[in-house]
Amino acid sequence: MSSTDPTFYRSPAEAIAAPTERLAYVAAFDRAGVLPDALAVVDVDEDSDTYGTVVGWTGLPTTGDELHRFGWNACSSALMHEGHDMGGAGLQRRFLLLPGIRSSRIHVYDTQPDPRSPRLHKTIDPEELAARAGYSRPHTLHCGPDGVFLTCLGGADGNDGPGGVALLDHTTFDVLRAWETERGPQYLAYDAWWHLNQNVLVSSEWGTPSMIEDGLVPELLLGQEYGHRLHFWSLTDGRHLQAVDLGPQHQMVLKLHPAHDPEATWGFAGVVVDTTDLSSSVWRWHRDGAEWRADKVITIPAEPADPADLPPALQPFGAVPPLITDIDLSVDDRMLYVSCWGTGELKQFDVTDPAAPREVGSVRLGGVVRRTPHPAAPSEPLSGGPQMVEVSRDGRRVYITNSMYGAWDDQFYPDGVGAWMAKIDTDPATGGLDVDERFFPHGEDFHGRRVHQVRLQGGDASSDSYCSR
Template identity: 40%
Template sequence: MSDANTSGSGAGPDHDHDHDHHGGPGYASPQAAIEAGGREELAYVMSLYTGTDIDEPDFVAVVDLDPDSETYCEIIDRVEMPNRGDELHHFGWNACSSSCHVEGLERRHLIVPGQRSSRIHVIDTKDRRNPELVEVIEPEDVFEYDLSAPHTVHCVPDGQILISMLGDADGELPGGFLELNDEFEIEGRWEPPDEIEMNYDYWYQPRQNVMVSTEWAAPKTYYPGFDLEDVEAGNYGQQIHFWDWEHGTVEQTIDLGEEGQIPLEVRFLHTPESTHGFVGTALSSNMFHFWYDSDAGEYRAEKVIDFEAREHPDWDMPVPGLTTDILISMDDRYLFGSNWLHGEVWMYDISDPANPRRADSLSVGGTFGEIQEVQGRDLSAGPQMLQLSLDGERLYWTTSLFSTWDEQFYPEEGERGSVMLKADVDPRNGTLELDEDFLVDWGECPAGPARAHEIRWPDGDCTSDVWQ
C-alpha cells in the first residue's frame, strides 16, 4: 500500500490564498459550504425521452425537495429543449466556488449539453422554480472545432466554462475539451492537438496546477450499446491523464491495466491543498486512489476497493458491479458510489485515502437488489447518478445510465421511467438508511415515462464546486 497521507503534497507552486475573501459565487471554502449552504430545497435533474417510444424533447426537471412543501417529491416545472434526440446527460454551472473571488459573477446559468446532438443549451435560473432556456449553441458551431459528444461541464476560475468532448466531429477519436467564455461563446479548443485519444470526465485542482481526466470510448463505440468485443479490441479506455492546468498539456498518463477498464467518474478531494483523489473503473468495478508522490515527482495510482463480479442464472458471465458514479462528501470524510448492475449504493470512510474502510451500503434495484419496490413502485435499474447534500446527511440518486445501455440491461427503465430515491446518512456513525417516504417518479410525467440522469442543487454541490 502507499504511504500517502490526507494532507497531500502539491505538485504546483505555493501561493498565498485569501480564504475569507468572498465577493462572487459559491463559498470561500468547503467548510463554508457545509456551514452556510443550507438544506437543498430544489433539484435540477437531466431528463430525457431519447431512446423511448415517446416523440418528445428532453427536458430539465425542477424537483421540489422541501419536506414542508405541498409539492414535495414532485416535478414542479420542466424546461423543454427545442429539439428532439439530444440525450441530455451531464450538465454544470457557469460559475462556482472556484470564482468566489470574482465580484459580480453569479452562479445562475446551467450549461446543458446534448450528448448525442452536440447541441449546448444555456438555462437561466434567476427564477429558481421556473428557469428558462435563453441560448442554444448549435452542433455545427461545435463541429467547427472537430469536437462532438459533450460530457462533463465545469465552471473554471474567472467565469470560463470547460466541457469535456468525447469525440471528433464524426463521432470518432480523438476527443478533447471545448472552452466557452462568460458570454457563452465558444472560445475554441482548450488543449493543443493530439494530447489525448479518449476522454470522459475530469476534475481540476488549481492550487496544485493539475487536472485529471478519464476515458470512455469513441461516441460511435458506446452510442449503440455495450459490446464486449469492443473491450477485447481495445476500443474502451483504461488510462487516466494528469494535465498541467495552466498550459493545458498532459504531463503524465497512468495505464490502470485490466483492473482499471473504463475509468469513468473522477474526483479530487475538496480541500484545495490535497493531491489525493479517486477514480471508479466501471467495467472492472474497482476504485483506484491516486496521489502525488513528491519524492518521485509524479502521480501514482493504486487499487484500493474491489467489487467482485457475481454469478446470475440469466447471464453467461459473472455480472460486474458496473461502478458508474462516485462522489466525495464536502468534508472529505466519505466516498460514495453506485454499482448500477448489482443494485448497490455504498459508502466508504476515506479519512485515510490510501486505506478506505467500508462503512455501509444499500441493496436497491438492479440485478441483485434486496429492495425492489418503494411505495409500491417497482424498481428496475440500480442506483446510478448520485448527489449528496452539502452537510453530508442526505444522499440522492437516479437510475438511468445512457439510453441504449438502459435498453440493453434494463429495458423496463424506458417503459416505466426512472425514479429518484434518497437515503438518510449518519456521518457520525457512517450509516445509510433508505427513506421509504421519498420517491420522485418520472413514470408519471405528462407525456409519458422519461429517464432521469444527473442532479444539481441551485446553491452548488459536491460534484461541481472546486476551490482555488
C-alpha cells in the same frame, strides 16, 4: 452593482455550514428522441407540502438531444479566478448548461427570476462546437480558470476522435477553442477535474461515439479497447504531463473526484469493469514526488446469478458485474459514495484515510437481478439501479437517479429501465444509509422520460472547487 454570489464559498467548511438546498434540478430525456427532453425541478424541502414531487418542468425546444450530464455556469472557484469582477456584475451560480450527448447541442437555461421555472437563455449549435473547438458529443462540464471546461467524447467533421475539452466563455457561453495545446498520447475522453492549487487537471477515458452510442460492444470490451488510463495536465496551458495506465483489463475509467481540500494532492476514479473477473474498482491517484501514481483501494466483486435471470449480454458469464458508473465525495472529504448500477447497490466508504477506505453503509434499490423495490412502493420491483449520485453540501442527504445512458440501459435492462429518483439520509460523521420513504418521484412523474444527473440549488458536492481550507 451586485455583491459576490452568496452561494460561492471560500472553503469546504463554509459550504457545509450554508443553508440547505430546497430544489433539485434533474435531466430528463426521451430515449426514442420523439418527445423533447426536459429539465425537471424537484422539491427537496422537507418542510414543504410538495416535498418529493416535480414542481417545475421545462421542455427543450428540440428533440433527439439525450440530456446526460449538466452543470452550473459558475462555482466557488470563481473567487480565485482573475477577471471576474466579483464585486460588480461578476459571475453568479445562475445558469445551467445542458449538453445533448447525441445532438451535440448545448442549451443554456437561466434559473432566475423563478428557480422553479428556468428559461431558455441560449442555444449553442453543434456546428459552433465543431468549428471552434473541433469536438462533438459534449459530456461533462465544470467552471474553472479561463472559462467553462466542457469534456467531449468525439471529434468533429466526421472524425470519431480524439475527444477532449472545449473551453466556453464564462459569461457569453461562446465556444472559444479546444483547451488542449499539447495532447500527448490522450485520445479517449470522459471526465475532467482538477487540483487548482497544484495547477493540474486530471482526465479519464470511456470511448469514442462509435464505441458507446449503440451500446457496449462486447468485442471491444474483451479486446480491452475501452479507456483504462488517467491523464494529468498543466491546467494553465493545456499541456499533457503524464499518463497513468491502470492496466488494460480495467475497462472504462469514468467518474473522477479530487479532494475538496485545495491543498490535497489525491482523488478517486471509478472503473466500470475488470474483464478478468467482472469486478468493479475505485482507484486513488496521488502525487509521489514529481510523478502521479494510482492505486486500487476498493474492489467490488461480481455477484453470481442464474443465466436465465440475466439479459443476453450477461448470460454467458452467469454473474452480474457491479458496474460502478458514478462516485461522489462529500464536501468534507470524509465519505465516498459508489454506485453499483448492475447489482443495484449504493455503497458508502469512510475515506478519512484515502489509501484505506472502510465501508460504513449500503442500500439496495433495483438491480439487474434483485429488482429491490423502494420502501414507498414495496410491491413494485425497480429496474435500473443507483446510477448518478449527488451529495448535499452538508453531507446529510444523498440523491440518486437510475438511468445510465439510453443504449446501455436497453442492454442491461432490456425489459425497460423506467424512471425514478430516491433520497438517502446519512450521518456525515459516522455513516449509515437510510432510504427516505417520503421521497420517491418516479414513473409518470417524469412524463415518460428517463432521468440522469441531479444538480442542487446553491451547489453540491460534485460541482464546487474551493480556494482555501
